[in-house]
Amino acid sequence: MKEKIIKSKLITKYMEENNVEEDTFCKLCNITKKEFNQVMTDDLELDITVILKVADLIKVKLHKMFYPYPKDFIKKFKDRHNKK
Numbered sequence: 001m002k003e004k005i006i007k008s009k010l011i012t013k014y015m016e017e018n019n020v021e022e023d024t025f026c027k028l029c030n031i032t033k034k035e036f037n038q039v040m041t042d043d044l045e046l047d048i049t050v051i052l053k054v055a056d057l058i059k060v061k062l063h064k065m066f067y068p069y070p071k072d073f074i075k076k077f078k079d080r081h082n083k084k
Contacts, residue, residue, distance in 0.1 A: 006051065007065055008040045014058040029053045 015025055026036050031050050038046040039054060055062045
């Protein structure tokens with residue numbers, strides 16, 4: 001299973017707590033439905049400004065919208081860059 005990168009659960013929680021439907025959420029963020037779906041499905045072909053708009057609306061700092069890198073990714077990255 002692919003590791004998630006974007007914390008879409010923060011968006012879902014906001015929508016539930018504020019009784020906001022998808023259409024309304026998109027209007028409040030000034031994003032399209034396609035962009036909303038890209039965020040919710042971890043489609044990284046979106047512009048970072050989309051996530052910034054969402055983070056701004058739900059009152060979350062941008063970096064909190066992302067999961068940390070998986071430990072195995074960091075280990076592989078370090079191993080690859082420590083080789084000479």
